[in-house]
Amino acid sequence: MASVLWFQGGACSGNTMSFLNAEEPNVVDLIVDFGLDLLWHPSLGMELGSQAQTLFNDCATGKRPLDIFVFEGTVIEGPDGTGRFDMFADRPMKDWVTELAAQAQIVVAIGDCASWGGIPAMEPNPSGSTGLQFHKRERGGFLGPDFRSQMGLPVINIPGCPAHPDWITQVIVALATGRAGDIALDELHRPETFFKTFTQTGCTRVQFFEYKQTTTSFGEGTRTGCLFYEFGCRGPMTHSPCNRILWNRQSSKTRAGQPCMGCTEPEYPFFDLAPGTVFKTQKVSGMIPKEVPEGSDHLTYMAHAAAARIAAPQWSKEDMFVV
Ligand code: SF4
Ligand code: SF4
Structure with missing residues (x-):
C-alpha cells in the first residue's frame, strides 16, 4: 500500500474537483484496486482538529512513513517571508511543506499553482506565491532547484488549470504501483507521456x-x-x-x-x-x-x-x- 497525503496551499480547489471527477480509475478504484492509502485529503479526510494534527505531525517527523506527498496550490510565503497569509493546523502551510517534502518518498505538484505559481504568482504577487520547484519557468520555487525527494526524484509536475483527471490518476497509479522510475520527465519535470x-x-x-x-x-x-x-x-x-x-x-x-x-x-x-x-x-x-x-x-x-x-x-x- 502506498500512503498519500494531499495538502492545499493557495488554491481554488480546481484540481481536487478534477481528481474527484476521475472515472477510469475513479478515487474509489484507486483505494480499492490500486492500494492507495489516502491518509488525508482536504475534501475526503475524516480526521479533524487534534486528530488531524497528530497525523500531520507523525508524517512530518517521519514517525509515519509517507510515500507520496501531493500538493495543490501555491506555496504562500507572504507577508515578508513568514507564510502567515496561509495558516494551516496552527502553522504556516509553508512550514508543513518543508517538513513533509523532506520526508516523502515522492513529491507531486498538481496543477499550475503548485507547479510554478500559476495565477496567484502573477506580478505583483501580493501573497508571495510560488511553485514547489519552479517560479514560472525559473528553477527554484519554494523547495529550491536541487531538491530531491527521499527516492531521489525532483518534484513531479502535473500542470494544467486544472490538470485533467487522467493525468492525475494515471501518474498516481504509476507511483503507487512502484513504477516511478518509468516516468520520464521533460525539462520542466512534466511526465513526457502527457506533455511531450x-x-x-x-x-x-x-x-x-x-x-x-x-x-x-x-x-x-x-x-x-x-x-x-x-x-x-x-x-x-x-x-x-x-x-x-x-x-x-x-x-x-x-x-x-x-x-x-x-x-x-x-x-x-x-x-x-x-x-x-x-x-x-x-x-x-x-x-x-x-x-x-x-x-x-x-x-x-x-x-x-x-x-x-x-x-x-x-x-x-x-x-x-x-x-
Ligand atoms: S486546451 Fe489548452 S487551455 Fe485548454 S486545458 Fe488544454 S492546455 Fe489547457
Ligand atoms: S489546429 Fe492548432 S491552432 Fe488551430 S484550433 Fe486546433 S490547436 Fe488551435
Missing part, C-alpha cells in the same frame, strides 16, 4: 491550420477553420494531450471552438497582453502572428503560410457544419 506532444496533436481543425484558413467565430458554429489566426489559439505552442485524452471522454477546447489558452505552460495566464486582446491573435505589422508555432521561425513560417494559402483547396474555404 502539443495540444494541436489530434485537433480536428488541424487541416485548416495547414492551409491557413481561419474560423470566423467561437463555438462549433458553421465555420470549421482554425483558431490560430484570429482568436489567439496557443495549441501549436502548448504541451498537453488535450486532443488525445479528451475532456469528459468527449471533447476539447479547440474541438468545441474555444482557443487553447496554454494552461500547461509556466507563463500561463498570458495576461500581459494589451487589455481587450485576450482571445485575439497578437500580430506584428497587423498581419504576421507575433508568436509562430514552436519549432518554426517567422521567416520560414511566413513563406510556408503564403504557399499554403495559395494551395488551399476549395473545401478548406467553405462553411461546413460539423457535429
Whole structure:
C-alpha cells in the first residue's frame, strides 16, 4: 500500500474537483484496486482538529512513513517571508511543506499553482506565491532547484488549470504501483507521456491550420477553420494531450471552438497582453502572428503560410457544419 497525503496551499480547489471527477480509475478504484492509502485529503479526510494534527505531525517527523506527498496550490510565503497569509493546523502551510517534502518518498505538484505559481504568482504577487520547484519557468520555487525527494526524484509536475483527471490518476497509479522510475520527465519535470506532444496533436481543425484558413467565430458554429489566426489559439505552442485524452471522454477546447489558452505552460495566464486582446491573435505589422508555432521561425513560417494559402483547396474555404 502506498500512503498519500494531499495538502492545499493557495488554491481554488480546481484540481481536487478534477481528481474527484476521475472515472477510469475513479478515487474509489484507486483505494480499492490500486492500494492507495489516502491518509488525508482536504475534501475526503475524516480526521479533524487534534486528530488531524497528530497525523500531520507523525508524517512530518517521519514517525509515519509517507510515500507520496501531493500538493495543490501555491506555496504562500507572504507577508515578508513568514507564510502567515496561509495558516494551516496552527502553522504556516509553508512550514508543513518543508517538513513533509523532506520526508516523502515522492513529491507531486498538481496543477499550475503548485507547479510554478500559476495565477496567484502573477506580478505583483501580493501573497508571495510560488511553485514547489519552479517560479514560472525559473528553477527554484519554494523547495529550491536541487531538491530531491527521499527516492531521489525532483518534484513531479502535473500542470494544467486544472490538470485533467487522467493525468492525475494515471501518474498516481504509476507511483503507487512502484513504477516511478518509468516516468520520464521533460525539462520542466512534466511526465513526457502527457506533455511531450502539443495540444494541436489530434485537433480536428488541424487541416485548416495547414492551409491557413481561419474560423470566423467561437463555438462549433458553421465555420470549421482554425483558431490560430484570429482568436489567439496557443495549441501549436502548448504541451498537453488535450486532443488525445479528451475532456469528459468527449471533447476539447479547440474541438468545441474555444482557443487553447496554454494552461500547461509556466507563463500561463498570458495576461500581459494589451487589455481587450485576450482571445485575439497578437500580430506584428497587423498581419504576421507575433508568436509562430514552436519549432518554426517567422521567416520560414511566413513563406510556408503564403504557399499554403495559395494551395488551399476549395473545401478548406467553405462553411461546413460539423457535429
Ligand atoms: S484550433 Fe488551435 S490547436 Fe486546433 S489546429 Fe488551430 S491552432 Fe492548432
Ligand atoms: S486546451 Fe489548452 S487551455 Fe485548454 S486545458 Fe488544454 S492546455 Fe489547457
